[in-house]
Amino acid sequence: MQKIVIIPTYNEKENISNIVRAIFALEQQYHVLVIDDSSPDGTADIVREMQDAFPGQLFIEQRKGKQGLGTAYIYGFRWAVARGYEYIFEMDADFSHNPKDLDNLYEACVNGADVAVGSRYVRGGGNVNWPRNRIILSKGASFYTRLIIQLPVKDPTAGFVCYRREVLEAINLNEIKFTGYAFQIEMKFAAWKLGFVIREVPIIFRDRTYGASKMNKGIVKEGIIGVLNLRWQSWFKDYRNRVKKTNAGSFPAVGSELLAKTKQ
Numbered sequence: 283m284q285k286i287v288i289i290p291t292y293n294e295k296e297n298i299s300n301i302v303r304a305i306f307a308l309e310q311q312y313h314v315l316v317i318d319d320s321s322p323d324g325t326a327d328i329v330r331e332m333q334d335a336f337p338g339q340l341f342i343e344q345r346k347g348k349q350g351l352g353t354a355y356i357y358g359f360r361w362a363v364a365r366g367y368e369y370i371f372e373m374d375a376d377f378s379h380n381p382k383d384l385d386n387l388y389e390a391c392v393n394g395a396d397v398a399v400g401s402r403y404v405r406g407g408g409n410v411n412w413p414r415n416r417i418i419l420s421k422g423a424s425f426y427t428r429l430i431i432q433l434p435v436k437d438p439t440a441g442f443v444c445y446r447r448e449v450l451e452a453i454n455l456n457e458i459k460f461t462g463y464a465f466q467i468e469m470k471f472a473a474w475k476l477g478f479v480i481r482e483v484p485i486i487f488r489d490r491t492y493g494a495s496k497m498n499k500g501i502v503k504e505g506i507i508g509v510l511n512l513r514w515q516s517w518f519k520d521y522r523n524r525v526k527k528t529n530a531g532s533f534p535a536v537g538s539e540l541l542a543k544t545k546q
């Protein structure tokens with residue numbers, strides 16, 4: 283199997299089994315890795331109960347306490363690269379991202395993209411049922427990001443993405459420290475700065491029906507300051523060199539450590 287969908291979860295008991303089943307029902311085959319931050323609602327237990335029905339296809343890693351979306355993905359990226367997956371996806375648990383769009387992201391990566399971004403702000407994309415304030419925030423973030431750092435992506439905070447493994451291998455993941463929107467922006471910025479091809483694929487994003495958003499003011503603040511920080515670093519601090527993996531040997535070492543840990 284070459285394709286794995288990483289789903290970070292925090293209190294997603296109403297969604298997790300349905301989203302996992304929806305992915306396994308697709309014609310294309312995907313593996314799924316859930317990164318759960320010890321959700322108090324028992325999300326991880328639901329996943330573990332499902333593992334018998336999907337042996338070797340459904341994986342879960344549990345971390346201690348809520349540590350943020352960004353570090354959950356970094357953990358998942360390392361896990362997936364260490365196991366040799368070629369196409370590594372980010373996707374939310376709450377059905378805001380339609381599992382059927384996974385195939386379109388995959389196609390884009392097979393046909394020349396290094397990073398395929400599920401985008402609300404290209405022709406054919408959009409938001410459904412999202413409150414007005416969230417749409418304003420999301421579009422504002424897009425405008426602000428393009429203005430400040432010139433990232434040529436219309437939906438820079440998008441969290442529905444397919445990365446080719448080479449991209450995640452080329453980026454020094456130790457240097458990606460943001461956790462919320464800023465994490466999504468920085469991953470795209472780093473890929474772009476390293477010369478990878480980013481392509482946007484239209485998606486319709488739907489507000490969640492079940493469970494609650496974990497969005498908060500801190501995430502917005504991190505985004506505003508984070509983008510300025512990227513601007514500063516790319517002008518004065520040689521951002522490209524900082525984020526580029528120079529010691530190729532360090533990555534498999536981290537991966538095999540993880541592999542040993544998760545096999546116990």
Ligand SMILES: Nc1nc2c(ncn2[C@@H]2O[C@H](COP(=O)(O)OP(=O)(O)O)[C@@H](O)[C@H]2O)c(=O)[nH]1
Pocket residue numbers: 289290291292293294317318319348349350351354373374375376378490494495496497
């Ligand atoms: N592991 C982990 N997952 C998280 C964390 N915060 C949010 N998530 C998950 O990330 C995804 C997107 O979060 P969500 O609250 O829907 O954000 P929104 O769509 O911007 O309102 C969902 O699957 C959440 O369960 C976290 O701190 N740790």
Ligand SMILES: [Mg+2]
Pocket residue numbers: 374376378490495
């Ligand atoms: Mg959501």
